[in-house]
Amino acid sequence: MSNKANDLIIRIGGEGGEGIISSGDMIAQAAARSGLEVLTFKTFPAEIRGGYAMYQIRFSHEPILSEGSGFNVLCCFNQEALDVNRHTIQKGNVLIYDFPGGDIAEEQNIDGVICYPVPMSKIAKEELNTYRSKNMVAMGTISELFSIAKESLRELIEEKFGKKGKEVVEVNFKALDAGAKHAREHLKKIDPFKMDPGKPQENVIIISGNEAIGLGAMLAQVRYFSAYPITPATEVAIFLSRMLPKVNGNLVQAEDEIASLANVIGASYGGVKSMTATSGPGLSLMQELIGMASMMEVPVVIADVQRGGPSTGLPTKHEQSDLFLAALGSHGDASKVVISPEGVEDCIYLTVEAFNIAEKYQIPVLVLSDGSLGFRTSSIKKPDPKSVRIVNRQEYKPGTNGDKPFERYELTKNGISPMSKPGQPGGNYISTGLEHAPSSAPRYTPANHTAMLDKRFGKLDDLEDFFPPTEADHQEGATLGVIAWGSTIGTAREAIKLARAEGVKVAGLYPKLVWPLPVKAMEAFGKKYPKILVPEINKQGQFAHIIKMKTDMKPISYNIYGGLPFTPKMILDKIKEIAK
Ligand code: COA
Numbered sequence: 001m002s003n004k005a006n007d008l009i010i011r012i013g014g015e016g017g018e019g020i021i022s023s024g025d026m027i028a029q030a031a032a033r034s035g036l037e038v039l040t041f042k043t044f045p046a047e048i049r050g051g052y053a054m055y056q057i058r059f060s061h062e063p064i065l066s067e068g069s070g071f072n073v074l075c076c077f078n079q080e081a082l083d084v085n086r087h088t089i090q091k092g093n094v095l096i097y098d099f100p101g102g103d104i105a106e107e108q109n110i111d112g113v114i115c116y117p118v119p120m121s122k123i124a125k126e127e128l129n130t131y132r133s134k135n136m137v138a139m140g141t142i143s144e145l146f147s148i149a150k151e152s153l154r155e156l157i158e159e160k161f162g163k164k165g166k167e168v169v170e171v172n173f174k175a176l177d178a179g180a181k182h183a184r185e186h187l188k189k190i191d192p193f194k195m196d197p198g199k200p201q202e203n204v205i206i207i208s209g210n211e212a213i214g215l216g217a218m219l220a221q222v223r224y225f226s227a228y229p230i231t232p233a234t235e236v237a238i239f240l241s242r243m244l245p246k247v248n249g250n251l252v253q254a255e256d257e258i259a260s261l262a263n264v265i266g267a268s269y270g271g272v273k274s275m276t277a278t279s280g281p282g283l284s285l286m287q288e289l290i291g292m293a294s295m296m297e298v299p300v301v302i303a304d305v306q307r308g309g310p311s312t313g314l315p316t317k318h319e320q321s322d323l324f325l326a327a328l329g330s331h332g333d334a335s336k337v338v339i340s341p342e343g344v345e346d347c348i349y350l351t352v353e354a355f356n357i358a359e360k361y362q363i364p365v366l367v368l369s370d371g372s373l374g375f376r377t378s379s380i381k382k383p384d385p386k387s388v389r390i391v392n393r394q395e396y397k398p399g400t401n402g403d404k405p406f407e408r409y410e411l412t413k414n415g416i417s418p419m420s421k422p423g424q425p426g427g428n429y430i431s432t433g434l435e436h437a438p439s440s441a442p443r444y445t446p447a448n449h450t451a452m453l454d455k456r457f458g459k460l461d462d463l464e465d466f467f468p469p470t471e472a473d474h475q476e477g478a479t480l481g482v483i484a485w486g487s488t489i490g491t492a493r494e495a496i497k498l499a500r501a502e503g504v505k506v507a508g509l510y511p512k513l514v515w516p517l518p519v520k521a522m523e524a525f526g527k528k529y530p531k532i533l534v535p536e537i538n539k540q541g542q543f544a545h546i547i548k549m550k551t552d553m554k555p556i557s558y559n560i561y562g563g564l565p566f567t568p569k570m571i572l573d574k575i576k577e578i579a580k
Contacts, residue, residue, distance in 0.1 A: 008195055009068050010142065011056040013085055014077025017049035019135035022160060024055025025377070027139060030152035031059045032206040032379040035198030040377045041067040043564065046231070046315040052084050059195050064378070066491040069569035072193055073146070075138055077120065079104050089113055094191045096141060098134070101125075114191045116145070116183075123178050133175035140179020145187070147194050150180065203382040209347045209373040210277075212380075213303050214239030216351025217275050219388050222301075223249040224267035224274040226260040228282060231315045232371040233305035236277035257282035261289040261302065268298045269431060271421040273355055277303040280322050281312060283329075283366075290364050291330035292433040294456065297409070297417075299358035299393055303351070303367040305374040308563050317563030318372040320486050321538035326366045327515035327546065335456045337361070337463065338515035340368040342489035344378035349388070350512060353467065356391035360466065361459050362419060368514065370537075372565050373487040396420035396427045407438040411451060415459030460516060470521035471510045474528065478505035480579045481529030483522070483555065485514050485543050488535055488566055495571035504579050514543065517550045526553040533558055533578055535571050 010027065014020045021042060032038045036059045045051030058068050074089060075096040076082040082097060082104060089095060091112030097104050101122025108115045118141050124134040136157070143150050153176060161168045183189075207215065213236050217225070225244060227237045237251065244251050250267075254260035260276045267274040278286065283304045293300045306322045308314025326338045337357050341350040347369060354365040396406055396418040408429035410417040417438075420427025429440035435452060437443035464470075473496065484492035489510045496508045509525045511518055526532060532555040534544040541557035548554065558574050560566060 007058070007060045007062070008073070008146065008193055009056060009058045009071040010073040010075065010146070011054060011071040011085070012075045012077070012138070013052065013054045013081030015080065016044050016047060016051050016053040018053070018077050019132070020044075020053045020055050020077065023135040023139045024057055026153055026156040026160065027142060027148055028057045028377055029156050029206055030143075030149050031057070031195065032204065033152045033200065034149045035200040036060065036195060036379070037062065037064050037198070038206060038377070038379045039064040039067065041372055041565070042375050043318070043372075044316055052080050054081070061198055065494040065497075066568055067372070067565060069567035073142075075142060076104065077134065077138065078102065082108075094193065096138070116141070116187050118179070118182055118187075120179070123182065124175060127178055128171055128175055130171055133172050136172045136175035137179035137182070140176040140181075141183045141187075143176070144180040144183035145189060145191075147196070149197065150176065204379050205382050206377055206379045207344060208235060208375060208377045209341075209344045209369055210235035210305065210375070211239045212344045212347035213277065213351050213367065213369060214243065215383070216348040217301070217355070218243050218247075219348065219383060219385055220352045220355035220390060221273050222275050222355065223247065223272045224264065225249070225276065226252040226254050226263035226267070226274075227276045227278060228254050228257045228260050230257075230279045230282050232307055232374045233277045233279045233282075233303065235374065236303055236305070257285040258289060261286045261293075261300070264300050265289060265293050265296065265298050268300050269296070269422065273299070273359070275301040275303070277305065279305050279307045279315075280309045280325070283322060283325055287325075287330045290336060291332055291334040293364040294330065294334040294336055295433050295435070296431045297362040297419075297456065298431070299362050300364045301351070301354045301358050301367065302364060303369060306368060306370040314563050316371065318370055318565050319538060319561065319563065320370055320488065320536050321540075321542065321561070322368060323514065323538070323542040323546070324540070326368055333453055333457070335363060335460060336515070337363055337365045337460070337513070338368055339365065339467075339512055340486040340514050341373070341512065342487060342510065343373070344376060345380040346512070347373065348383055352388050352390070356389065357463070357467070359393040360391050360416070361463070362393060362416065363460070368486060370487055394418045396424065398424065398426045405439070408440045409436055409438045409452065409455070411438055411455055414462075415455045463516065464513065464518045464520055467513045467518070470513065470518045472521065472525055473508040473510070475500070475505050475507045478507045478529060480505070480531045480533060480575065481507040481509060481525055482533045482535065482571070482575065483509045483511065483525070483543075483547070484535055485511055488537065491566045491568050492535060492571055494568035495575060498568060498572045499575045499579070502576075504576055506575050506579055515546070517546060519550055522547060522551050522553065526551060531578055532556065533574060535559075535566055535574065537561060537565060
């Protein structure tokens with residue numbers, strides 16, 4: 001657990017609707033603007049109002065790998081937040097809580113814990129005449145106690161609530177000041193936590209994982225997006241709805257996920273880079289069309305921001321359980337590619353790579369993000385469009401075939417055949433879900449189906465080399481290697497760092513290409529480390545199964561599936577247990 005002043009974790013808990021998310025976002029933004037590294041985690045119920053909502057902000061002067069283990073400061077807006085978190089409060093922590101005047105009935109006195117009562121509800125109701133501003137009172141106290149730049153918070157209040165009217169902004173300014181004043185006049189600061197500001201940098205932005213997927217799509221030159229709203233993926237569409245009109249792109253909210261992918265296939269068939277974003281239930285609906293895109297060899301990118309399932313499941317909670325569906329779904333032998341980012345910055349560049357793969361190999365590519373990564377905000381380096389590699393599809397050029405007619409599905413050496421645009425002279429072809437001859441006319445002969453399936457899978461033979469290399473963090477003398485995927489990678493990196501600091505030898509492998517598996521990199525790693533641990537957030541050990549299916553490795557699965565991510569400490573404890 002973090003306990004240094006240069007690595008601070010603040011957790012705010014309360015009821016959905018009390019503005020937990022707004023206050024957490026503002027604190028995170030203000031800290032990032034002051035030059036600190038920031039990584040956030042939020043979890044809340046599926047209901048629009050009510051239920052326990054939590055926002056956690058980790059600040060540091062160093063790059064942050066994960067949400068961290070536990071917290072230093074807990075701020076409780078109500079009794080439920082206190083009850084939910086009570087068992088996790090540690091000696092040395094700070095507890096800020098709504099007392100007196102809120103629904104926390106008793107003054108808190110927890111052994112070894114520094115308790116600061118703040119009458120947030122009372123100040124909001126009695127001094128400001130609006131209970132709504134309770135969150136800003138709490139924010140004022142937090143900013144005073146831990147040196148979060150108040151000027152930035154004021155700017156953020158104006159940016160966030162400006163559209164609600166001047167009065168709303170004014171009352172929230174007063175609430176911020178009242179919270180700070182309470183801390184100055186009534187609380188004796190005896191905790192060691194304080195965040196010295198960093199060095200503000202111009203080329204740093206703070207965005208969420210979902211926005212980063214949208215940004216990556218823009219960098220890759222997406223020009224068409226169609227989706228049906230679904231938690232936790234909707235923010236990708238919201239971001240692109242603001243961006244696409246600026247480049248004459250189009251966004252269509254479809255009637256459902258089936259229609260949205262059909263739209264995307266149509267737009268890409270028309271020659272435009274196209275994408276959709278969804279979550280598990282939507283991905284289930286898209287399965288037939290994924291097969292169709294695979295059969296038609298049309299480049300499409302599908303972002304799946306995973307949530308707890310099956311069915312409607314846990315819409316706002318975290319899980320890595322769509323891997324089987326993404327890799328093995330759709331009927332028949334459907335070739336496709338699945339990649340999975342580890343953090344917010346990765347969401348940008350892996351989405352660009354998703355487009356590159358889709359375009360190069362004319363194939364559906366799935367980007368598997370997840371709820372905690374989608375909602376997470378991080379401070380990251382502003383991307384430089386000039387340094388991003390962009391790959392475009394191989395286009396049909398009339399007149400290059402000599403006397404031969406254009407064959408859309410020509411059997412070429414590398415399996416990739418040029419694509420024409422509808423209406424292009426000499427480039428006519430039929431594109432359907434039916435098996436086809438090289439000319440594109442339907443053909444069902446055994447030899448043709450065999451040749452076409454070999455083409456659709458064979459074209460991926462060099463994918464592992466085309467994709468950025470799988471990162472391996474080797475350690476001499478280690479017998480244990482951890483293989484993590486998706487947003488568990490950051491947590492595994494931190495756990496490995498902690499283990500090494502304790503003298504435990506352990507290596508790490510961080511595959512971002514998860515289907516088809518980068519077998520060369522996996523097997524090379526497996527040969528070096530006899531014990532392999534695969535931590536993942538699903539019941540079945542889905543990635544571990546895929547590793548077993550495609551290599552000789554026998555990984556040890558470590559699975560949790562409670563709707564929350566791993567903490568570094570959980571993986572550290574498992575490493576220590578297995579490395580013995
Ligand atoms: N003054 C004025 N308005 C304030 C305020 C203040 N001090 N603090 C917050 N608000 C407003 C916010 O602007 C927001 O208004 P909006 O709805 O007009 O945007 C509203 O109060 C809620 O505050 P916010 O901070 O955004 O959220 P919260 O912490 O209260 O939690 C959620 C609410 C996020 C848990 C809940 O609304 C939600 O979205 N749940 C998930 C729903 C979902 O996705 N379900 C899945 C369906 S399948």
